[in-house]
Amino acid sequence: MAVVPSERIYEGTRIPARCPTVLDIDPAEHELDDILTVNFGPNHPSTHGVLRLIVQLDGEHVAGIEAVIGYLHTGFEKTMEHKTYWKGITYPERIDYLSFQANELVFVLAIEKLLGLETPEKAVWMRMCLAELNRIHSHLVWLGTSALEIGAISMFWYAFRERDMVLDLFEMVTGVRMHTRYFQVGGLAEDIPEGFYAEARDLARHMPRAVNDYEALLDRNKIWLERTKGIGLLSAADALALGQSGPMLRGSGVDWDLRKAMPYLAYDEVDFDVPVYPNGDVYDRYKVHMDEMRASARIVAQCVTRLEELRGAPWIADDRKVVLPPREELHTSMESLIHHFKIVTEGYRVPEGQVYVAIESARGECGCFLVSDGGPKPWRVKFRAPSFAALQATATCVRGTAIADLIAVAASLDPVMGDVDR
């Protein structure tokens, strides 16, 4: 049974009909002799990594476009099949290098789901706290770089000022600024340092003011408004059909956030708003990012309050078959030494089965599909990368725009090429 792609996917769509991700030149609208093909990237400062766009221009207007990816493919999924689960946790962080803790979290949650392992309350709340700090970090990098690309150079310095504060917190908790590997199966790698609470609370208090500063710089800036409003249009129906998630959906008027719709960790116990904007242009995506930073700061404050109550509580599950024994026991207990040795060398074994776990990362639905045969290494790991899905919307979004707007549109999709290419 041959499948013939339908001419129109549905009424009113902007999705190209022949192939949803390739915009072909329409001979009725463009003189084919006037078309100039321009290769944009893969090495270009405004492609957020190594994205290549083959653009066909009619004058200044984009007549055809095709995105070419794969320049950063490093085979994470294949490598992880050859590492024990315990060692594998370091890999997902490097996939989406801006929201590293989201990827780390989703992998750990998938393993825990297969193991049927319960995590202590303190670990749940700390994971949520760090995941939200990480969202702020990721959004700040997004804001700084995408504003820089359309000429708002000073935004970069403002955004990176607060980003550094977030990274300082990560350094305090985990010892590293990026790729923290702080989440262990069963909980956290170490207890929360005493100074964290006050510093995190300060940041949560400071962040809404900082977001006000950013908006004061951009929201009444005529150049910014003209370069973002009404550009890169994506309707709600198109966004759903193209599998979009996160800020892409919420900027197109779809009220969808996994933290509210299908709560994980303890998101059903915290109070926060989900921003939804109806126009589906670059400006609305920018507004979603700004409001999400405020919401994240609110969640961080609530997490810190809860974590302070949980001082002294265990931060990792007490399950010696899966979790490393406490360091101090290694000198006195033979059993602990054996468990430590077995977990580090052989790894723990995860029961046979397959699970799919999804969380709301900074870019949308970050999923982990994990298949285990019961051995110490995953049989198959597949990461559902939100950036990969977002880039599929390139052709739809840039339809009919000018070449100069292409930069703004590509940036508003918020692609992290490590996440796209894995």
Added chain:
Amino acid sequence: MSPSGVPGVVETVEAHGETTLVVDPARIVEAATHLRDAEGFNVLVDVSAVDYLGWGTTKVAGYIGTPAGRDMHAPGSQGLERVPDAKAKRFAVVYHLLRVSDAPERVRVEARIDDGEEIASVVPVWPAADWFEREAFDLMGIVFRGHPNLVRILMPEDWEGHPLRKDYPIGGEPVRFSGEA
């Protein structure tokens, strides 16, 4: 959702709170269209392929459950290894669907095929399948019939083999050292 109404379902598996519908690969488009239109699964979240070559050749053991309720004598637990159940076909093409609405729900659709068999593309049902299917073709060598642009996506165009297959040689590329004939 009622799995019985979905065309082509051969098996329904409930595990870890997730529903898996195993669908006859010849009727995948029919099942996908039904799930989209009648059941409201409006978003295709992910398409992935799994290679089960060599599955069940080694004995495995795991620790199942929490420490309090753990049965050390259960099959597959400590000291009592078992062989995983054999798979009838080599590959599984796995679709993760999501219903974005006030009654959110997820379902996993699995189609099992052998090496050399093709499966129909679901791009006409969900345009989002475009790149996901290209990725499964590129890395696992699954051929999606009717896909509008089935070419490699992550690997270079002239790459040989499909790296995520279990029989793909690790350390892949042949290297010639100086001094070799």
